[in-house]
Amino acid sequence: MSIALLIEQLLNGLQLGVMLFLMAAGLTLIFGVMGLINLAHGSLYMIGAFACAIVATATGSFWIGLAASLAAAAAAGAIMEITVIRRLYERDHLDQVLATFALILIFSEGTRWLFGSFPLYLDIPPALQGAVPLPGGGQYQLYRLAIIGVGVAVAVGLYLLIARTRLGMRIRAGESDREMIAALGVDISTLYTVVFALGAALAGLAGALVGALQSVQVGMGEPVLILAFVVIVIGGIGSIKGALFGAVLVGVVDTMGRFLLPQALTLMLAPSQAALVGGALASMLIYIVMALILAFRPSGLFSAQS
Amino acid sequence: MRRAVTREAATNTTLALLLLAAPLAASAMGEPFYVTLATRIAVLALAAVGLNIALGLGGLVSFGHAAFFGLGGYAAGILATHAFNAEPLFLGIAGTTSMPAIWLVAMVVCGLVALPIGAVSLRTSGVYFIMITLAFAQMIYYFAISWPAYGGEDGLSIYLRNSFPWVNTAAPLPFFLVCYGLLLLGLLVFRALRDSRFGAALQAARQNEVRLAAVGIAPFDIRLTAFVISAMMTGVAGALFADLNHFVSPSMLSWHMSGELIVLIILGGKGRLFGPVAGAMLYVLLEHVLGGITERWQFFLGLILLGVVLFARGGLIGLVAGRQSHG
Numbered sequence: 001m002s003i004a005l006l007i008e009q010l011l012n013g014l015q016l017g018v019m020l021f022l023m024a025a026g027l028t029l030i031f032g033v034m035g036l037i038n039l040a041h042g043s044l045y046m047i048g049a050f051a052c053a054i055v056a057t058a059t060g061s062f063w064i065g066l067a068a069s070l071a072a073a074a075a076a077g078a079i080m081e082i083t084v085i086r087r088l089y090e091r092d093h094l095d096q097v098l099a100t101f102a103l104i105l106i107f108s109e110g111t112r113w114l115f116g117s118f119p120l121y122l123d124i125p126p127a128l129q130g131a132v133p134l135p136g137g138g139q140y141q142l143y144r145l146a147i148i149g150v151g152v153a154v155a156v157g158l159y160l161l162i163a164r165t166r167l168g169m170r171i172r173a174g175e176s177d178r179e180m181i182a183a184l185g186v187d188i189s190t191l192y193t194v195v196f197a198l199g200a201a202l203a204g205l206a207g208a209l210v211g212a213l214q215s216v217q218v219g220m221g222e223p224v225l226i227l228a229f230v231v232i233v234i235g236g237i238g239s240i241k242g243a244l245f246g247a248v249l250v251g252v253v254d255t256m257g258r259f260l261l262p263q264a265l266t267l268m269l270a271p272s273q274a275a276l277v278g279g280a281l282a283s284m285l286i287y288i289v290m291a292l293i294l295a296f297r298p299s300g301l302f303s304a305q306s
Numbered sequence: 307m308r309r310a311v312t313r314e315a316a317t318n319t320t321l322a323l324l325l326l327a328a329p330l331a332a333s334a335m336g337e338p339f340y341v342t343l344a345t346r347i348a349v350l351a352l353a354a355v356g357l358n359i360a361l362g363l364g365g366l367v368s369f370g371h372a373a374f375f376g377l378g379g380y381a382a383g384i385l386a387t388h389a390f391n392a393e394p395l396f397l398g399i400a401g402t403t404s405m406p407a408i409w410l411v412a413m414v415v416c417g418l419v420a421l422p423i424g425a426v427s428l429r430t431s432g433v434y435f436i437m438i439t440l441a442f443a444q445m446i447y448y449f450a451i452s453w454p455a456y457g458g459e460d461g462l463s464i465y466l467r468n469s470f471p472w473v474n475t476a477a478p479l480p481f482f483l484v485c486y487g488l489l490l491l492g493l494l495v496f497r498a499l500r501d502s503r504f505g506a507a508l509q510a511a512r513q514n515e516v517r518l519a520a521v522g523i524a525p526f527d528i529r530l531t532a533f534v535i536s537a538m539m540t541g542v543a544g545a546l547f548a549d550l551n552h553f554v555s556p557s558m559l560s561w562h563m564s565g566e567l568i569v570l571i572i573l574g575g576k577g578r579l580f581g582p583v584a585g586a587m588l589y590v591l592l593e594h595v596l597g598g599i600t601e602r603w604q605f606f607l608g609l610i611l612l613g614v615v616l617f618a619r620g621g622l623i624g625l626v627a628g629r630q631s632h633g
Contacts, residue, residue, distance in 0.1 A: 037433050084612065087616055093432060093436060094361075094367050094568070095615050097367065097568065098568060098611065099611075099615040099616065102609070104608070105605065106612070108604070109602050109608065113605065222561075226440065229441065230441050233438060233441070280453050284448060287442065287445035288445070290438070290441055291441075294430060294434075294438060295426055295429065298430045298434070300434075
């Protein structure tokens with residue numbers, strides 16, 4: 001095992017973590033402000049990927065596609081909030097789970113209806129093709145590095161938005177006391193729609209960015225959604241800082257586990273056995289980590305609300 | 307109050323008789339397909355009755371009951387495969403094709419798995435509980451996919467349906483009657499639990515945890531017991547489901563399955579004795595009717611479900627039999 005390979009896997013873990021952060025940030029923001037658990041967040045991810053793939057194919061430009069993915073996901077999020085989600089804020093979590101589960105069925109089957117069951121493909125933009133040399137002699141895909149860069153930029157941008165702007169102030173106020181902020185004359189329902197659309201746009205961005213690495217197909221959002229749930233549970237629901245920390249932790253632990261566990265087990269087991277047990281263990285690793293963290297910190301590492 | 311209770315009892319009896327009469331009539335008319343459909347209803351209803359113990363009585367929204375449904379299914383599949391190939395399971399223990407033995411194994415396995423999952427998950431509540439139970443189920447799902455010994459992603463076939471003493475389980479109607487009998491048994495267990503002192507404590511834990519603790523009962527122990535019993539019942543239903551389909555695969559463990567089980571309860575009426583039965587009837591019939599009209603039935607199912615959640619709270623039983631008399 002060379003150092004270059006280790007660095008490459010670490011970067012892969014970081015890239016997965018960054019992508020999970022884009023999903024988890026929206027989920028945790030929506031939960032923190034509106035108290036809503038949104039299973040259909042994965043559908044917004046899928047909408048972003050489809051919008052990017054279709055517009056990029058039609059115009060020939062990945063960048064226009066990326067802009068379209070943000071717009072489409074934000075618009076879908078806003079429509080979803082105004083027509084359905086708004087009615088769920090006062091309901092218990094069970095109703096929220098069910099209604100958003102129903103939305104997944106509608107979005108998945110609707111997308112299949114419109115675009116068929118065949119996956120779409122999205123090419124990496126020419127400016128980001130190629131690879132960069134790594135210390136230790138390896139090479140790393142430029143595009144994946146760019147995703148990491150986007151994630152860091154979004155994290156900084158979100159921090160500035162929430163800590164430094166008027167909108168951010170309202171979001172923080174909404175988290176701590178929604179009746180009071182409404183009484184102070186802030187149009188709370190518009191604020192909710194904006195927050196939801198913001199979360200949706202981040203999910204759409206994640207979908208579009210990952211769409212160029214994988215195929216774009218119906219159901220692509222669901223595995224990511226569940227990982228994002230693990231992330232926000234680890235980080236503490238409602239906390240953006242927790243989402244960032246949890247996302248990087250889950251991304252790196254998952255990737256490194258798949259890479260290192262089978263190799264580590266060869267010290268104890270025959271190679272074929274080690275690959276088998278290691279693979280199975282690695283696929284369960286992040287859930288084990290989550291269970292351990294929750295056993296000691298039942299409300300996550302950075303619990304935002306008491 | 308009394309009238310509402312009687313109306314619910316009448317509704318329940320009607321549903322029970324309907325579920326029994328329909329396959330008998332279908333079988334007499336030579337339509338075995340509808341017998342299979344009724345079996346599917348009975349098995350899914352049993353799984354949801356199990357979940358209803360945790361979700362309806364205890365207010366524990368487990369989004370991971372597919373784990374127990376799937377484990378029950380794998381218990382049936384693995385034991386039958388070992389018996390079929392005449393290979394001992396481990397430590398010289400042979401496989402079996404006897405349904406009662408399989409149910410027992412399914413219950414023990416689900417109970418043993420539910421104990422640690424419940425112990426960790428019940429330290430949390432609300433959204434955390436929903437997501438943690440989901441995550442544990444995913445853990446088992448990914449394990450089933452990545453472990454190739456029992457088919458991995460492709461699943462495991464059960465070539466011959468497992469046997470039950472004095473019953474020809476290969477024929478649709480006798481197998482339905484076995485499932486129907488178990489469903490009635492499950493409903494009796496649910497009712498006995500609900501009306502017991504334990505059930506009173508469980509429902510009190512849902513309504514007001516602090517008061518329950520104040521009278522000297524630990525909510526955690528009550529909830530954990532309910533969670534384990536709930537998992538065991540869902541596990542037996544999973545074993546029946548595997549036998550019904552002659553097949554078990556990781557899809558039985560998937561989070562869509564967990565969602566479906568919750569949907570059955572909500573469609574029928576949460577915490578109601580026959581809620582899961584009404585929900586399963588409605589769900590399977592919708593699936594069948596919509597599936598006959600359009601390939602895109604899931605789209606319309608989603609719309610209907612959304613409508614029920616937004617506008618028809620209390621589910622089917624709530625609609626027919628009125629609001630719950632207590633709770």
